[in-house]
Amino acid sequence: MDALLRFLPQVWFIILGLFLFLYVMLDGFDLGVGILSLTSSDEERRSILMTSLGNIWDANETWLVVMAGALFGAFPLAYGTILTALYMPIFIMIFGLIFRAVAFEFREHSTHKFFWNYAFGAGSFIAALGQGFALGSVIEGISVDAAGHFTGSTWDWLDWRSTLVAITLIQGYVLIGSTYLILKTEGELQQTHFRTAKIAAITTFIGAVLITIVTPIFYEAARTRLFSAPLVYVFVAIPILGLLLIGLLLTSLDRQEERTPFVWTILIFLLSFIGLGLIVFPYVIPNQITIYQAAASPSALVFMLTFVGVLIPIMLFYNIYNYIVFRGKVVTSID
Amino acid sequence: MDIFSNTVALSRMQFALTATFHMLWPVLTTGMSIYLVIVEGLWIKTRRPEYYYHARFWSKLFLLNFGIGVASGLPMEFQFGTNWAPFSEAVGDFFGSILGFEASMAFMLEAGFLGIMLFGWGRVSPLIHYLATVMVAFGANLSTFWILVANSWLQTPAGGEMVNGKFIVSDYFQAILNPFMVKSVAHMFLATLETSLFVIGGISAWYILKQRHQAFFTQSLKIVLATAIAVTPLQIYVGHLSAEQVAQYQPTKLAAMESKWESSPAGQPADWSLLAIPDEANERNKWEITIPNGLGYILEFRKNLTVPVLGLKAWVKTDRPKMVGLIYYCFRIMSGIGFFLAGVMLWSVLQWLLGNLSPEKIESQKWFLRTWILAAPLGYIAVESGWIVRCVGRQPWTLYGQIRTADAASHLPASNVLTSLTFFAVVYSVLLVTTLYFASKIIGKGPNLELPLPGLDGQFVLNTAPAESIPDQRPVEAQQ
Numbered sequence: 159m160d161a162l163l164r165f166l167p168q169v170w171f172i173i174l175g176l177f178l179f180l181y182v183m184l185d186g187f188d189l190g191v192g193i194l195s196l197t198s199s200d201e202e203r204r205s206i207l208m209t210s211l212g213n214i215w216d217a218n219e220t221w222l223v224v225m226a227g228a229l230f231g232a233f234p235l236a237y238g239t240i241l242t243a244l245y246m247p248i249f250i251m252i253f254g255l256i257f258r259a260v261a262f263e264f265r266e267h268s269t270h271k272f273f274w275n276y277a278f279g280a281g282s283f284i285a286a287l288g289q290g291f292a293l294g295s296v297i298e299g300i301s302v303d304a305a306g307h308f309t310g311s312t313w314d315w316l317d318w319r320s321t322l323v324a325i326t327l328i329q330g331y332v333l334i335g336s337t338y339l340i341l342k343t344e345g346e347l348q349q350t351h352f353r354t355a356k357i358a359a360i361t362t363f364i365g366a367v368l369i370t371i372v373t374p375i376f377y378e379a380a381r382t383r384l385f386s387a388p389l390v391y392v393f394v395a396i397p398i399l400g401l402l403l404i405g406l407l408l409t410s411l412d413r414q415e416e417r418t419p420f421v422w423t424i425l426i427f428l429l430s431f432i433g434l435g436l437i438v439f440p441y442v443i444p445n446q447i448t449i450y451q452a453a454a455s456p457s458a459l460v461f462m463l464t465f466v467g468v469l470i471p472i473m474l475f476y477n478i479y480n481y482i483v484f485r486g487k488v489v490t491s492i493d
Numbered sequence: 494m495d496i497f498s499n500t501v502a503l504s505r506m507q508f509a510l511t512a513t514f515h516m517l518w519p520v521l522t523t524g525m526s527i528y529l530v531i532v533e534g535l536w537i538k539t540r541r542p543e544y545y546y547h548a549r550f551w552s553k554l555f556l557l558n559f560g561i562g563v564a565s566g567l568p569m570e571f572q573f574g575t576n577w578a579p580f581s582e583a584v585g586d587f588f589g590s591i592l593g594f595e596a597s598m599a600f601m602l603e604a605g606f607l608g609i610m611l612f613g614w615g616r617v618s619p620l621i622h623y624l625a626t627v628m629v630a631f632g633a634n635l636s637t638f639w640i641l642v643a644n645s646w647l648q649t650p651a652g653g654e655m656v657n658g659k660f661i662v663s664d665y666f667q668a669i670l671n672p673f674m675v676k677s678v679a680h681m682f683l684a685t686l687e688t689s690l691f692v693i694g695g696i697s698a699w700y701i702l703k704q705r706h707q708a709f710f711t712q713s714l715k716i717v718l719a720t721a722i723a724v725t726p727l728q729i730y731v732g733h734l735s736a737e738q739v740a741q742y743q744p745t746k747l748a749a750m751e752s753k754w755e756s757s758p759a760g761q762p763a764d765w766s767l768l769a770i771p772d773e774a775n776e777r778n779k780w781e782i783t784i785p786n787g788l789g790y791i792l793e794f795r796k797n798l799t800v801p802v803l804g805l806k807a808w809v810k811t812d813r814p815k816m817v818g819l820i821y822y823c824f825r826i827m828s829g830i831g832f833f834l835a836g837v838m839l840w841s842v843l844q845w846l847l848g849n850l851s852p853e854k855i856e857s858q859k860w861f862l863r864t865w866i867l868a869a870p871l872g873y874i875a876v877e878s879g880w881i882v883r884c885v886g887r888q889p890w891t892l893y894g895q896i897r898t899a900d901a902a903s904h905l906p907a908s909n910v911l912t913s914l915t916f917f918a919v920v921y922s923v924l925l926v927t928t929l930y931f932a933s934k935i936i937g938k939g940p941n942l943e944l945p946l947p948g949l950d951g952q953f954v955l956n957t958a959p960a961e962s963i964p965d966q967r968p969v970e971a972q973q
Contacts, residue, residue, distance in 0.1 A: 212612060213607075216604045216608070217604040217605045217607070220600050220601050220604040221601075223570060223600055227589070227593035228596075230589035230593060231585060231589035231593040232589075232593075234581050234583075234584075234586070235585070237574045237585065238574050238577075238579065238903070241571060242574065242578045244575075245905060245909050246909070248574075256567065256920060259564035260564050263556065263557050264931055267557070312906055312908075312909055454585050454590075458586035461590055461665050462594075466593055469601075476606065477601075477605050480605055483613055483617055484608065
């Protein structure tokens with residue numbers, strides 16, 4: 159029974175990691191495309207950018223809703239504490255996502271497309287910013303009392319370290335957005351995104367290096383964990399693999415390959431996620447509340463696992479089918 | 494207490510505001526998804542181009558509302574964590590799980606097939622496309638189911654008990670099948686359908702009145718009417734059953750719905766209040782029109798009550814809902830609209846049987862058409878009123894009888910909540926106005942009856958039905 163009490167929260171930690179990864183990867187390129195659209199000067203290009211997301215942004219955003227629902231059910235204490243602590247970044251993200259979403263629907267029918275283009279781009283940027291600050295401050299840690307309730311203040315989430323994470327995340331989104339557009343566009347537009355992908359790859363890399371340096375310096379708990387076996391091997395392996403993937407990505411961009419940059423970027427995201435997961439585990443609020451303390455009753459975890467667990471492959475199946483139906487290059491929607 | 498420094502009041506206002514606005518969009522899309530299943534099914538069966546054009550035209554309005562529904566719905570889920578953390582922690586085992594089911598079973602299904610339903614014409618075969626449309630409708634209505642499971646459980650918590658401030662579940666299926674669940678799900682399912690039917694019917698009537706595509710829109714009006722024959726009377730019946738279960742399980746809410754201050758004992762008749770001006774300070778109605786002996790007939794179809802009906806004074810003030818007038822009038826508005834819509838349906842069916850809805854005659858039925866246009870927004874008003882009764886009437890409890898709303902709220906600085914609340918008020922008002930503007934634009938433009946039809950293999954073929962039509966040569970994406 160003890161084993162089960164540990165195993166169930168662990169399973170849910172992994173499932174939540176999977177949902178969050180799917181969200182960051184999939185809505186990551188949506189948001190990246192949105193941010194890139196801010197730099198696009200003509201209407202036809204922006205139309206292609208938005209058309210490339212038209213059929214999928216909604217399903218991609220839904221992974222966030224799925225992740226939040228699962229977090230609520232599996233770790234109710236963490237759900238309440240983290241969201242209360244991150245009140246402002248969460249609502250910044252929500253308003254960003256609202257602007258992004260309505261831009262898709264309203265632009266279609268509008269004669270003043272300029273305004274909705276801007277809502278699409280700015281909304282994507284604001285949403286990414288909110289997510290970056292939220293992620294940054296969760297990594298930094300949230301001040302809680304013995305019962306795990308938030309005790310900090312309104313502006314705890316804002317400092318230079320969470321700003322660094324936010325900027326890096328935005329670079330990462332621009333990178334994955336660019337490589338997605340390399341996949342979905344052709345000609346001049348594709349060339350533009352070979353260039354933006356390259357710049358974003360370098361800035362993301364710099365950001366990731368800085369975060370990797372800053373984390374052990376500022377957080378003692380992370381330091382002790384990082385520099386003791388067995389994690390120390392992992393933390394040697396992850397930067398080496400990271401370097402290798404960045405190298406492969408830059409090479410594939412130089413060779414103007416269409417598909418591989420997207421694949422390498424996904425693997426870079428995955429690697430960062432595994433690294434992040436290993437730093438955080440077994441905490442759900444780093445260094446304060448473990449997954450075992452925050453977990454719902456074992457019965458609730460089984461109850462959810464029975465329904466949601468079965469659905470994971472099904473959800474993946476019809477989402478992949480959706481991508482297969484709409485595979486190939488985007489055709490312009492302007493006459 | 495100053496409202497602007499009261500975090501609990503502000504958090505409540507924020508939840509109420511976001512829920513009230515958000516509801517406007519999914520109520521339409523959930524019901525309309527069923528209509529889209531009907532017209533696309535008719536198209537596949539009969540291969541008559543009109544049905545295909547119905548599917549294409551109404552799905553434009555569907556998409557507009559769906560997108561805004563998704564956008565405005567996000568904060569609903571997140572607010573449980575941001576503004577109601579103690580509540581989330583106490584009920585996460587059941588309530589959180591149900592929200593997780595809703596997202597992964599229902600939202601994802603809807604979102605995953607939406608792309609194919611809206612943009613997949615010509616890319617997949619008609620049967621696969623129809624499957625996508627059915628899945629979108631199934632997903633939408635499944636989310637109605639899970640939301641109402643969660644909300645009904647707040648009304649009638651079952652399947653466990655509170656232990657040290659946390660709800661410990663002993664039987665999950667008992668919690669899902671809580672006393673309110675079945676009737677509440679049915680009531681809301683019918684409400685979304687009825688609202689959408691009257692929106693579609695109202696828009697169709699507007700076109701007929703404006704003499705645009707009369708034959709086309711007479712068709713949709715008749716599909717709506719044929720469905721409403723079943724839906725409107727059934728909704729009145731399910732509504733009655735819902736009121737009965739309120740009487741049984743939530744006597745404080747029933748007393749507020751009736752603005753009833755004094756208790757009525759069993760074995761005697763009691764008056765039913767038709768209209769009143771509740772006076773909460775003095776615990777009485779300032780002015781009132783009553784129907785003598787009416788309450789027994791309404792609750793039990795008999796003159797004498799078999800169980801006592803308690804008045805609000807039977808509870809101390811802190812254990813019963815405030816805003817009695819709001820609850821009282823919202824209940825009457827909702828029921829009134831329910832009967833009015835059923836009346837419209839009966840009158841319309843009569844006209845249909847008399848042959849007055851034939852393409853030649855329908856245009857001259859000006860008052861008939863105007864009534865349908867007038868009825869278009871009523872469903873929304875009824876749904877909003879019903880939810881006000883349901884959730885304001887549940888107060889002072891968040892989890893009825895177990896967790897007080899005052900204890901459920903996060904300890905946040907009031908200024909934070911005031912800021913987010915202000916943003917929501919501004920943004921959602923803009924969203925509502927903008928949606929109405931673009932919806933009226935879509936309606937003004939009207940259906941495109943010249944789209945090429947998808948053939949059996951999914952590829953578009955030219956529409957050969959009206960000989961004079963000019964095939965649309967633009968790329969597929971531009972014709973959405």
